[in-house]
Amino acid sequence: xxxxxxxxxxxxxxxxxxxxxxxxxxxxxxxxxxxxxxxxxxxxxxxxxxxxxxxxxxxxxxxxxxxxxxxxxxxxxxxxxxxxxxxxxxxxxxxxxxxxxxxxxxxxxxxxxxxxxxxxxxxxxxxxxxxxxxxxxxxxxxxxxxxxxxxxxxxxxxxxxxxxxxxxxxxxxxxxxxxxxxxxxxxxxxxxxxxxxxxxxxxxxxxxxxxxxxxxxxxxxxxxxxxxxxxxxxxxxxxxxxxxxxxxxxxxxxxxxxxxxxxxxxxxxxxxxxxxxxxxxxxxxxxxxxxxxxxxxxxxxxxxxx
Amino acid sequence: xxxxxxxxxxxxxxxxxxxxxxxxxxxxxxxxxxxxxxxxxxxxxxxxxxxxxxxxxxxxxxxxxxxxxxxxxxxxxxxxxxxxxxxxxxxxxxxxxxxxxxxxxxxxxxxxxxxxxxxxxxxxxxxxxxxxxxxxxxxxxxxxxxxxxxxxxxxxxxxxxxxxxxxxxxxxxxxxxxxxxxxxxxxxxxxxxxxxxxxxxxxxxxxxxxxxxxxxxxxxxxxxxxxxxxxxxxxxxxxxxxxxxxxxxxxxxxxxxxxxxxxxxxxxxxxxxxxxxxxxxxxxxxxxxxxxxxxxxxxxxxxxxxxxxxxxxxxxxxxxxxxxxxxxxxxxxxxxxxxxxxxxxxxxxxxxxxxxxxxxxxxxxxxxxxxxxxxxx
Ligand SMILES: Nc1ncnc2c1ncn2[C@@H]1O[C@H](COP(=O)(O)OP(=O)(O)O)[C@@H](O)[C@H]1O
Ligand SMILES: [Mg+2]
Numbered sequence: 001x002x003x004x005x006x007x008x009x010x011x012x013x014x015x016x017x018x019x020x021x022x023x024x025x026x027x028x029x030x031x032x033x034x035x036x037x038x039x040x041x042x043x044x045x046x047x048x049x050x051x052x053x054x055x056x057x058x059x060x061x062x063x064x065x066x067x068x069x070x071x072x073x074x075x076x077x078x079x080x081x082x083x084x085x086x087x088x089x090x091x092x093x094x095x096x097x098x099x100x101x102x103x104x105x106x107x108x109x110x111x112x113x114x115x116x117x118x119x120x121x122x123x124x125x126x127x128x129x130x131x132x133x134x135x136x137x138x139x140x141x142x143x144x145x146x147x148x149x150x151x152x153x154x155x156x157x158x159x160x161x162x163x164x165x166x167x168x169x170x171x172x173x174x175x176x177x178x179x180x181x182x183x184x185x186x187x188x189x190x191x192x193x194x195x196x197x198x199x200x201x202x203x204x205x206x207x208x209x210x211x212x213x214x215x216x217x218x219x220x221x222x223x224x225x226x227x228x229x230x231x232x233x234x235x236x237x238x239x240x241x242x243x244x245x246x247x248x249x250x251x252x253x254x255x256x257x258x259x260x261x262x263x264x265x266x267x268x269x270x271x272x273x274x275x276x277x278x279x280x281x282x283x284x285x286x287x288x289x290x291x292x293x294x295x296x297x298x299x300x301x302x303x304x305x306x
Numbered sequence: 307x308x309x310x311x312x313x314x315x316x317x318x319x320x321x322x323x324x325x326x327x328x329x330x331x332x333x334x335x336x337x338x339x340x341x342x343x344x345x346x347x348x349x350x351x352x353x354x355x356x357x358x359x360x361x362x363x364x365x366x367x368x369x370x371x372x373x374x375x376x377x378x379x380x381x382x383x384x385x386x387x388x389x390x391x392x393x394x395x396x397x398x399x400x401x402x403x404x405x406x407x408x409x410x411x412x413x414x415x416x417x418x419x420x421x422x423x424x425x426x427x428x429x430x431x432x433x434x435x436x437x438x439x440x441x442x443x444x445x446x447x448x449x450x451x452x453x454x455x456x457x458x459x460x461x462x463x464x465x466x467x468x469x470x471x472x473x474x475x476x477x478x479x480x481x482x483x484x485x486x487x488x489x490x491x492x493x494x495x496x497x498x499x500x501x502x503x504x505x506x507x508x509x510x511x512x513x514x515x516x517x518x519x520x521x522x523x524x525x526x527x528x529x530x531x532x533x534x535x536x537x538x539x540x541x542x543x544x545x546x547x548x549x550x551x552x553x554x555x556x557x558x559x560x561x562x563x564x565x566x567x568x569x570x571x572x573x574x575x576x577x578x579x580x581x582x583x584x585x586x587x588x589x590x591x592x593x594x595x596x597x598x599x600x601x602x603x604x605x606x607x608x609x610x611x612x613x614x615x616x617x618x619x620x621x622x623x624x625x626x627x628x629x630x631x632x633x634x635x636x637x638x639x640x641x642x643x644x645x646x647x648x649x650x651x652x653x654x655x656x657x658x659x660x661x662x663x664x665x666x667x668x669x670x671x672x673x674x675x676x677x678x679x680x681x682x683x
Contacts, residue, residue, distance in 0.1 A: 090519055092325050
């Protein structure tokens with residue numbers, strides 16, 4: 001059996017004449033938490049759907065848990081837990097009824113006990129009779145996680161599981177994910193949050209259907225070869241206007257009370273900064289953050305593919 | 307793993323039952339619609355129209371002829387409004403709807419009656435509205451058998467009793483099958499089942515798609531046939547509840563006589579209910595949204611009502627309409643149920659109508675399973 005839970009190459013999906021996922025290669029090791037990032041509409045959901053047999057790729061090949069992505073979709077479905085981007089359990093069924101339904105579908109052995117265990121594990125036990133439709137975002141997310149774990153899958157595909165969930169619930173959720181990974185589960189997770197990206201073992205960045213960067217957080221930052229200056233002080237608008245358009249300045253982004261100015265040509269960027277630099281602000285040269293890198297990637301992608 | 311399994315089928319069945327129980331409004335409608343329809347039609351069943359305009363063509367002026375006319379008048383069903391001088395005139399009156407009946411008493415009526423030759427009295431009826439003519443015809447039949455009992459005394463008394471002194475013939479125009487009002491109830495049962503069953507299952511899969519739960523279902527190993535049959539089974543139960551309500555109301559509210567074996571009706575109805583559910587499920591695999599699904603259901607419902615023999619007598623329809631009609635499950639079900647409930651038909655009598663029903667069920671299911679998309683493409 002291969003070391004990779006997911007090992008695909010050249011995966012492509014077109015809707016009409018629009019290429020939504022373009023020749024993506026991806027390898028995810030067993031037991032790894034793999035982050036999948038990218039702006040809305042970049043093709044993350046489409047890619048995940050192709051992995052679990054919900055969409056048929058137009059091109060590409062590969063395996064998921066050792067099963068052929070194109071031909072063995074039924075086997076893949078049995079061993080994968082997929083949490084959809086939109087809540088997709090039955091709102092008119094209670095938590096317990098939803099879990100029981102899924103457990104029956106997968107023919108989980110000793111079903112009643114399995115449902116009870118999963119209720120307790122995700123601390124849903126004392127709400128088990130509540131209808132899913134009455135739950136708040138965080139509880140819905142827990143139900144969804146419990147449901148996609150109930151058949152003990154080897155691979156979890158989580159599509160924006162923490163969208164619309166409060167910070168505490170998000171943290172609990174990630175603790176749970178790390179626990180599962182430690183137990184040997186492989187997790188592919190999409191997110192828009194940088195702090196979550198940083199909790200992944202490795203990640204990939206997607207824009208306009210292209211895979212633009214991948215690796216550990218450090219790899220991704222290093223490969224971007226981005227230099228960033230952080231400016232703090234009053235009237236940052238004026239500074240931003242003065243910097244924009246100068247050679248070497250690729251991004252000027254406001255982060256709270258600071259301005260992040262980045263570019264890939266360090267020498268040019270330093271020259272541009274030198275021209276604008278004044279005594280009224282603090283100017284610090286720093287390592288680019290993951291967010292700087294992603295914004296940079298997205299801008300470049302827009303110029304190249306949009 | 308690729309095969310149909312009972313545990314997954316059962317999972318779907320249970321889920322559908324729970325959802326059905328939670329959806330009070332829909333459930334109420336499923337029980338309410340048949341009762342409401344029955345009430346509406348019930349008035350038609352109960353109505354016992356009297357004083358219907360009648361033309362008299364009285365050629366014989368003898369005492370027995372007059373006695374018969376008087377008795378018909380007295381029954382209150384017939385209001386003799388016209389005297390027809392000729393057969394042609396009588397036909398015209400009936401055709402134009404100026405009268406509902408024509409009573410023909412032939413010229414040598416009294417003489418032949420006294421000779422024991424059982425003269426013919428012809429009662430022509432415009433039976434296009436069977437609810438109107440039914441009771442009157444029934445009254446006339448009884449009357450013809452007994453009207454002369456008082457007058458036929460002495461040696462003539464032998465004419466009393468069977469087969470009766472008069473050969474009383476009814477000729478129903480415009481409705482050769484001569485459907486009586488009782489036909490409405492078995493017919494209604496089929497119509498109600500067609501309407502509710504098709505609509506409800508037409509929504510079944512489109513609803514999953516619109517609510518987003520389909521994506522989840524597709525991500526599990528569940529097979530198309532398991533989903534489809536699992537969604538059908540709970541509604542078979544509902545169909546039986548509807549049937550039972552209609553039969554109970556027919557029997558106890560409207561006093562419709564129910565001949566034949568009710569058990570047989572229940573057994574045969576399984577095929578009919580399942581056939582309608584299969585059509586609905588198939589629609590729901592084709593429809594893009596719930597509105598489309600409902601439209602498709604009505605697209606099916608309309609010919610079912612119009613061409614099945616429920617509204618118009620089947621044999622009175624043009625060939626093409628009969629062709630369409632004989633494909634529809636309701637057509638065969640009506641014949642089966644009318645056969646059993648009104649004529650007391652047994653299994654052998656209804657078998658020829660059962661096969662088309664079963665064939666329809668199988669084909670509808672196959673199309674549905676074939677059309678059920680296992681991906682979101
Ligand atoms: N079934 C579909 N038919 C046509 N276009 C689609 C379909 N699903 C997704 N798309 C398009 O594909 C693109 C990528 O969508 P998606 O994979 O949902 O992106 P993400 O999950 O990264 O936000 C979007 O532009 C979206 O409109
Ligand atoms: Mg998405």
